[in-house]
Amino acid sequence: MRFLITALAFPIALITVLAGCSLEPNEDPEPEAEPSFCEQHGWTERPFNREGPYGEFRHSLAESFKVELHDGSEWKLRDHWSGCETVAIVTNRMRVSALDSSSTWESTEDLAALVAGSPRNAYYLFITASSSASAQAHQDDMQARIEEVLDDLDDEDRAWWEPRLLVVAEFVDDLDNWVERVLDDDAGTGFLIDRLQQIRLYGNFADVTRYDPALANADAWPWRANLAYVTHEVRASNFRSDRQDRLDAQQDVTIVTAWEQEVLQGNTDTEVVFPDAGVMGEFDTLEIDLTMDCPDPEQGESGHCGAWDYLSYIYLLEEGDAGEEDDTWMEMARFITTYHREGRYVVDATPMLVYLAQGGARTIRFDASSQSYLTTIDFRFRNADKGYAPSDATYLWGGRNFNEAYNTDREAITVDIPADASRVEVRALITGHGMADGNCAEFCNHQHEFTVGGETWLKDHPAIGNDTGCIDEIENGMTPNQGGTWWYGRGGWCPGQQVEPTIFDVTAAVEPGGSAEVSYRGLLGGNTPPPNSGNIRMSSWLVVYR
Template identity: 40%
Template sequence: MPLIDGDEFVLGDAWTGCDTYVFLPHDHVYERGEYWWEESSIEQMLDVSPPNVHYFFTVLSDSERDIAVHAEPVAERISETLASMPEADAAWWEDRLHVVGEPAFRLPGPVGLLTRGIGSEGFGIDRFQRIRGLGSSAWVNAYDEAIGWYRSRLQAVGHEPPYWNFESDRQDFMDTETVTEIEMWGPATADPGDDGVIDFEDRIIAQYHDVTVELPDAATMATFDTLEIEVLFECPDRNAIEFDNCGAWDYLAYTKLWDPESETWLEMARYITTYHRESWWVIDATHALAWLQEGGERTFRIEWAPSWNVQPTAITSTLRLSNRGKGYRPTQAIPLHQGGVFNADYNTREPVTVEVPNEAVHLELRAIITGHGADSRGCAEFCSHGHDFTIGTFNWRHVYSEAGTAQGCANRTGEGVPPNQYGTWWFGRGGWCPGEEVTPWVHDLDAHVSPGDSVESSYYGLYRGSSPASVGGDGNILMNSWLVVYE
């Protein structure tokens, strides 16, 4: 690629497998005629960028004249930004901020091809060598009343590379493990079409799907101390951008297990869908090993949209069974407390008494908690609610203080929140973020509860430190909690 300073950038020569690459067009598709480079801070983009990213500023044109109009000014702004930085930082970013010296429509190869088509809003190359879209660059601090939405800013794009790093680092760790994988639905197990072959389209489901899977026998299941559920959501049209292709809303999603004895679905894992973007989760569901220890044929449900607003999605879902050398495995998940409507009656509940088995060698509290809906206080999605557990001599209180903050979710792209969704993804929520897995709270009880004890567990929900009041609306807490027994 020719650069404006006369040099060339050759990706094959620069490739290390550790860097990411982002291509930024000057003329954003949602703001034709308003050049978002001019309204954006390069420094703010770099403030949220990891050090292993290269940025390429491309002029979305076939006219040489536009290089002088758009590329030369951004090159000057980059020079000014570098001059204001500490010397070491400036030296680092000088080699990673590139202004392309030829109109993008004239560029040969994939860069020119992408900018003339599906990559006209910008694109990137991640550490897996995959070409990635950049999503929506609308930013929370750039609301414009004239258009009723948020303007594009380079700062938004800076949140994309941290998420790519998160995905790559997670995969690196997964590759180190010895795991038994059981695909529940995907390329090998989806129902084939009329031709008898499982194609991509055969994996597309609109709302939920029940699958029956054969697990290893009880002796083999007893060798596992860890269970994760890996879930990949892909847009149904592989030849289109994510917007208006992937599901539009941040809905609750679950993996559940059918319990024939109680005739109920048991929650194994919870995650939240994105606003119009693809997503990939790996969720700890170790407590569910207690329900699966007999092995054999079991029925699971993968669910992610309400019946009144389905979201067709290509699904791959896999159980990951492993032994991490803990020295014990779950044998019971004893239900403790659940959530409910977050009002004055929320704490009208009795303590739960649990008889701890003599055979227990490890005990833990495990809770999955998220807040949803909106009463006049913004509860329980956007209000700061707290949760207080007491089990024996153990007490734990957690407050979702990030709920309602402007960037509570935007600040966590490096922890697994998919960035630049086509919606209000930035705002902090009460126990969740759009597109993120809901990580269970897990607490060791060994110092507080002993095998053979009869122990009492109590729980209270809190709003600003006190019991919630009834103010109208339908805010609610979705919670499942268990005392998990390991032997």
């Protein structure tokens, strides 16, 4: 009897145990997939566009191509495409300087600096283009330099960069594809294909640390070129792609276009129809998206884009009650043009919602400078769920000549603060210009002191004296490798960049339902500016949000 009970108990227990188990093979859970390279960096993955239409000019969609490499293997663009890679094609045509005809390829030290300073999402394809007779020798020498640089890397970095530093075994005229045609046209020194699969040209690789007096004495461009400066193009490419991802991710954006691919020069006015007041009241954010391209999109940049770093503005006409003489042009945004390159700039202009609140037809002015640009201007309105929007803006002070009289007649201004104000800020556009005494005010640390309710905020310019101050701004939209002295930190701006607003949150210094006293003064070294210290361009407001 005991035996029967035991025998019956075993199958029952076995059934109980098996009931909680799967009888399917491969019982172990699937391991989580490793994040892709794009996912690791938060970059958008884009499939290779195999449909086109393709082109061979700046911004054109790049078609796939294949080349033979120095080791005999074949490299094809679409096979290495993830949508978050940049492909930089570099020829040996760029020489070091007007007095040194050697190629920028020929420095192992500069190649090592390229690797050290490059974003890791880049491929570099080196293509000989200066002489077919010496092409093989240049290819062999470049491969040897790459091996030398790789030998100095640790195992992880070597494994990463070895398949990304590639010498093409074909001379440019033997490529027999669209890359050959682009390199023989406006992109002699090379070009890149960015993460948007678009063709982008290079600028000037002059290195700020390589000033050569012999070149200056010969009336030549006095800075020698550095191969490593191609990494600035990759950095800028990453910024542009990230910016486009950010804009594309914005939801429910209302875009109002003032100009679309029109060649503009000097002051140009147009009537723009904005949404009505009811719709405008739903927005809490305004960004202005400005493209200043070279007038002919089928030409290169150098020699076809404006040569100088000039001020450029977008204004809104505020009509006065007493006719045209009472009209005011309100500055909405400010930009600095590039030396010889194209530019695109996106800047926050949210306080301008106050002046656009009624919607409807308004007059917009674009001052492109005395140079011509293929221009597109979009106003991007949206509700970003900030919890507040600008309701009132009081214009404070403008700029003038920076000298001992700069602060004269700048009386304090009293502003009423609504009882339901949730945020109050001082917002200002401030840039210094001129090369007067002390290189003011472009290259001096002018200071701007705003006092609200007895508390003080100071805007200064610590980039002054930093020779790479504007190189550091590439990830904030500054266009690199311009044909001028673009590298130097300046007093509130960089060539080829939007002027970022100075914003001080003064909410804690004001009393909702009361009034706030606002004062301002400009300083140099903490003191009244001395005579002949250049010029300050400034627009400033006290902005109330509810």
